Amino acid sequence: MVNLSPDLDLFQEYLLKQWLQTSKAEPVYRTMYDRAMNGIKRHLVAHSHPSEFTFIGELPSITASSLSPKMDHLVCFIGGNFALGATEGKTVAEAKKQGWTARQQEDLDLGEAITRSCYEMYNVTVTGIAPEIVKFNTDPLKDEDIIIRPNDRWDSSGHSSYANGLDTTFNGLRRWRVYSSFGDLRATSNIVSGDGKYSRRLKNGVKLKMEADTHPSPT
Numbered sequence: 001m002v003n004l005s006p007d008l009d010l011f012q013e014y015l016l017k018q019w020l021q022t023s024k025a026e027p028v029y030r031t032m033y034d035r036a037m038n039g040i041k042r043h044l045v046a047h048s049h050p051s052e053f054t055f056i057g058e059l060p061s062i063t064a065s066s067l068s069p070k071m072d073h074l075v076c077f078i079g080g081n082f083a084l085g086a087t088e089g090k091t092v093a094e095a096k097k098q099g100w101t102a103r104q105q106e107d108l109d110l111g112e113a114i115t116r117s118c119y120e121m122y123n124v125t126v127t128g129i130a131p132e133i134v135k136f137n138t139d140p141l142k143d144e145d146i147i148i149r150p151n152d153r154w155d156s157s158g159h160s161s162y163a164n165g166l167d168t169t170f171n172g173l174r175r176w177r178v179y180s181s182f183g184d185l186r187a188t189s190n191i192v193s194g195d196g197k198y199s200r201r202l203k204n205g206v207k208l209k210m211e212a213d214t215h216p217s218p219t
Helices: 006-021 027-043 073-087 092-097 102-123 165-177 183-194 197-214
Strands: 045-047 055-058 071-072 133-136
Touching: 006 073, 006 092, 027 073, 045 197, 055 102, 071 073, 073 092, 073 102
Parallel strands: none
Antiparallel strands: 045 055, 071 133
16 A cells, blocks of 8 residues: 555654754755655645545555545645645745745645645535545546545534544544644634534633643653
Protein backbone atom coordinates (compact mmCIF):
# COMPACT_ATOMS: atom_id res chain seq x y z
CA MET A 1 0.00 0.00 0.00
CA VAL A 2 1.32 3.45 -0.95
CA ASN A 3 -0.33 6.11 1.17
CA LEU A 4 0.24 8.69 3.89
CA SER A 5 -0.21 6.33 6.82
CA PRO A 6 0.10 7.51 10.45
CA ASP A 7 3.79 6.57 10.41
CA LEU A 8 4.59 8.20 7.09
CA ASP A 9 2.76 11.44 7.89
CA LEU A 10 5.20 12.07 10.75
CA PHE A 11 8.12 11.34 8.46
CA GLN A 12 6.98 13.87 5.83
CA GLU A 13 6.19 16.45 8.47
CA TYR A 14 9.43 16.25 10.40
CA LEU A 15 11.75 16.20 7.41
CA LEU A 16 10.67 19.77 6.79
CA LYS A 17 10.60 20.79 10.45
CA GLN A 18 14.05 19.35 11.07
CA TRP A 19 15.41 21.48 8.25
CA LEU A 20 13.71 24.62 9.54
CA GLN A 21 14.56 24.04 13.21
CA THR A 22 18.24 23.65 12.40
CA SER A 23 18.15 27.05 10.67
CA LYS A 24 18.48 25.26 7.32
CA ALA A 25 21.95 24.03 8.28
CA GLU A 26 21.21 20.46 7.17
CA PRO A 27 20.00 20.65 3.56
CA VAL A 28 19.71 16.88 3.28
CA TYR A 29 16.35 17.11 5.08
CA ARG A 30 14.99 19.67 2.63
CA THR A 31 16.18 17.53 -0.27
CA MET A 32 14.45 14.46 1.15
CA TYR A 33 11.31 16.50 1.80
CA ASP A 34 11.20 17.85 -1.77
CA ARG A 35 11.64 14.37 -3.22
CA ALA A 36 8.82 13.03 -1.04
CA MET A 37 6.48 15.89 -1.98
CA ASN A 38 7.27 15.41 -5.66
CA GLY A 39 6.28 11.76 -5.35
CA ILE A 40 3.02 12.65 -3.63
CA LYS A 41 2.13 15.20 -6.30
CA ARG A 42 3.02 12.83 -9.11
CA HIS A 43 1.32 9.68 -7.85
CA LEU A 44 -1.27 10.42 -5.13
CA VAL A 45 -2.99 13.73 -5.92
CA ALA A 46 -6.37 13.53 -7.66
CA HIS A 47 -9.61 15.50 -8.00
CA SER A 48 -13.24 14.67 -7.32
CA HIS A 49 -16.28 15.05 -9.53
CA PRO A 50 -18.11 17.35 -9.99
CA SER A 51 -16.53 20.01 -7.75
CA GLU A 52 -12.89 19.18 -8.42
CA PHE A 53 -11.98 18.86 -4.74
CA THR A 54 -8.32 17.96 -4.41
CA PHE A 55 -7.53 14.87 -2.37
CA ILE A 56 -4.67 12.49 -1.56
CA GLY A 57 -5.53 8.95 -2.61
CA GLU A 58 -3.88 5.57 -2.11
CA LEU A 59 -2.18 3.07 -4.38
CA PRO A 60 -2.65 -0.62 -3.54
CA SER A 61 1.01 -1.27 -4.43
CA ILE A 62 4.09 0.54 -5.67
CA THR A 63 3.50 -0.80 -9.19
CA ALA A 64 -0.24 -0.09 -9.30
CA SER A 65 -1.63 2.44 -11.75
CA SER A 66 -5.17 2.73 -10.36
CA LEU A 67 -5.54 5.20 -7.51
CA SER A 68 -8.02 4.52 -4.72
CA PRO A 69 -10.02 7.67 -3.83
CA LYS A 70 -9.98 6.78 -0.12
CA MET A 71 -8.59 9.50 2.14
CA ASP A 72 -8.06 9.28 5.89
CA HIS A 73 -8.79 12.32 8.00
CA LEU A 74 -5.22 12.21 9.33
CA VAL A 75 -3.93 13.02 5.83
CA CYS A 76 -5.28 16.55 6.24
CA PHE A 77 -1.96 17.54 7.82
CA ILE A 78 -0.41 17.57 4.35
CA GLY A 79 -2.17 20.80 3.35
CA GLY A 80 -0.32 22.71 6.05
CA ASN A 81 2.86 20.85 5.21
CA PHE A 82 2.77 22.04 1.60
CA ALA A 83 2.13 25.60 2.77
CA LEU A 84 4.94 25.48 5.31
CA GLY A 85 7.29 24.14 2.68
CA ALA A 86 6.37 27.00 0.37
CA THR A 87 6.65 29.84 2.89
CA GLU A 88 9.32 28.30 5.17
CA GLY A 89 7.44 29.54 8.22
CA LYS A 90 6.97 33.12 7.05
CA THR A 91 3.75 34.80 6.03
CA VAL A 92 3.06 34.61 2.32
CA ALA A 93 3.74 38.34 1.99
CA GLU A 94 7.09 38.04 3.76
CA ALA A 95 8.09 34.99 1.70
CA LYS A 96 7.26 36.74 -1.56
CA LYS A 97 9.46 39.70 -0.66
CA GLN A 98 12.43 37.36 -0.41
CA GLY A 99 11.84 35.76 -3.79
CA TRP A 100 8.99 33.53 -4.89
CA THR A 101 9.20 30.68 -7.34
CA ALA A 102 6.63 28.86 -9.44
CA ARG A 103 7.25 25.78 -7.26
CA GLN A 104 6.38 27.72 -4.10
CA GLN A 105 3.14 29.01 -5.62
CA GLU A 106 2.25 25.53 -6.82
CA ASP A 107 2.77 24.05 -3.35
CA LEU A 108 0.84 26.84 -1.66
CA ASP A 109 -2.08 26.43 -4.06
CA LEU A 110 -2.05 22.67 -3.53
CA GLY A 111 -1.99 23.08 0.24
CA GLU A 112 -4.96 25.43 0.12
CA ALA A 113 -6.88 23.07 -2.17
CA ILE A 114 -6.32 20.06 0.10
CA THR A 115 -7.35 22.08 3.15
CA ARG A 116 -10.55 23.12 1.38
CA SER A 117 -11.31 19.44 0.73
CA CYS A 118 -10.70 18.62 4.38
CA TYR A 119 -13.12 21.35 5.38
CA GLU A 120 -15.70 19.85 3.05
CA MET A 121 -15.40 16.53 4.91
CA TYR A 122 -17.06 18.34 7.80
CA ASN A 123 -19.28 20.61 5.77
CA VAL A 124 -21.18 17.75 4.09
CA THR A 125 -22.37 16.24 7.39
CA VAL A 126 -25.44 17.30 9.34
CA THR A 127 -23.52 18.00 12.54
CA GLY A 128 -20.27 19.31 11.07
CA ILE A 129 -18.45 16.26 12.42
CA ALA A 130 -16.26 14.45 9.91
CA PRO A 131 -15.60 10.71 9.88
CA GLU A 132 -12.13 9.20 10.02
CA ILE A 133 -12.29 8.07 6.38
CA VAL A 134 -14.08 9.31 3.27
CA LYS A 135 -14.00 8.40 -0.39
CA PHE A 136 -13.99 11.05 -3.07
CA ASN A 137 -16.12 10.44 -6.14
CA THR A 138 -14.23 10.25 -9.42
CA ASP A 139 -17.13 8.90 -11.47
CA PRO A 140 -18.39 11.60 -13.89
CA LEU A 141 -21.83 9.97 -13.86
CA LYS A 142 -22.31 10.70 -10.14
CA ASP A 143 -22.85 14.10 -8.57
CA GLU A 144 -21.78 13.61 -4.94
CA ASP A 145 -18.14 14.59 -4.37
CA ILE A 146 -17.65 13.03 -0.95
CA ILE A 147 -18.89 9.55 -0.11
CA ILE A 148 -19.32 8.59 3.54
CA ARG A 149 -20.32 5.11 4.68
CA PRO A 150 -23.80 5.06 6.28
CA ASN A 151 -22.43 3.95 9.65
CA ASP A 152 -19.98 6.85 9.62
CA ARG A 153 -22.53 9.55 8.81
CA TRP A 154 -24.71 11.26 11.38
CA ASP A 155 -28.32 11.37 10.27
CA SER A 156 -30.74 14.23 10.88
CA SER A 157 -31.79 12.76 14.21
CA GLY A 158 -28.21 12.70 15.46
CA HIS A 159 -27.81 8.93 15.37
CA SER A 160 -24.71 7.11 14.22
CA SER A 161 -23.10 3.80 15.10
CA TYR A 162 -19.70 5.35 14.46
CA ALA A 163 -19.24 8.39 16.66
CA ASN A 164 -20.13 8.31 20.33
CA GLY A 165 -19.03 9.98 23.53
CA LEU A 166 -15.62 11.60 23.74
CA ASP A 167 -14.58 10.10 20.41
CA THR A 168 -17.19 12.34 18.82
CA THR A 169 -16.00 15.39 20.69
CA PHE A 170 -12.36 15.02 19.82
CA ASN A 171 -13.03 14.08 16.21
CA GLY A 172 -14.79 17.40 15.91
CA LEU A 173 -11.96 19.13 17.73
CA ARG A 174 -9.53 18.07 15.05
CA ARG A 175 -10.98 20.82 12.91
CA TRP A 176 -10.59 23.23 15.80
CA ARG A 177 -6.91 22.38 16.07
CA VAL A 178 -6.60 22.60 12.26
CA TYR A 179 -4.03 20.10 11.02
CA SER A 180 -3.45 22.47 8.15
CA SER A 181 -2.15 25.23 10.37
CA PHE A 182 -2.64 28.02 7.87
CA GLY A 183 -6.32 27.15 7.47
CA ASP A 184 -9.03 29.66 8.26
CA LEU A 185 -10.13 29.17 11.87
CA ARG A 186 -13.30 31.08 11.16
CA ALA A 187 -14.51 27.99 9.34
CA THR A 188 -14.49 26.28 12.72
CA SER A 189 -17.44 28.42 13.77
CA ASN A 190 -19.60 26.14 11.64
CA ILE A 191 -18.87 23.43 14.18
CA VAL A 192 -18.54 25.14 17.55
CA SER A 193 -20.94 28.10 17.38
CA GLY A 194 -24.10 26.47 16.10
CA ASP A 195 -27.23 25.64 18.01
CA GLY A 196 -28.19 22.36 19.63
CA LYS A 197 -26.55 19.45 21.38
CA TYR A 198 -23.75 19.02 18.85
CA SER A 199 -22.26 22.49 19.34
CA ARG A 200 -22.68 22.34 23.13
CA ARG A 201 -20.82 19.06 23.23
CA LEU A 202 -18.03 20.42 21.07
CA LYS A 203 -17.77 23.66 23.02
CA ASN A 204 -17.23 21.63 26.17
CA GLY A 205 -14.61 19.63 24.33
CA VAL A 206 -12.84 22.79 23.16
CA LYS A 207 -12.78 24.03 26.74
CA LEU A 208 -11.25 20.77 27.92
CA LYS A 209 -8.68 20.85 25.12
CA MET A 210 -7.71 24.44 25.95
CA GLU A 211 -7.36 23.59 29.61
CA ALA A 212 -5.18 20.60 28.74
CA ASP A 213 -2.92 22.80 26.63
CA THR A 214 -2.68 25.43 29.37
CA HIS A 215 -2.11 22.91 32.18
CA PRO A 216 -0.27 19.95 30.67
CA SER A 217 -0.03 16.71 32.59
CA PRO A 218 3.24 16.26 34.52
CA THR A 219 5.74 13.88 32.94
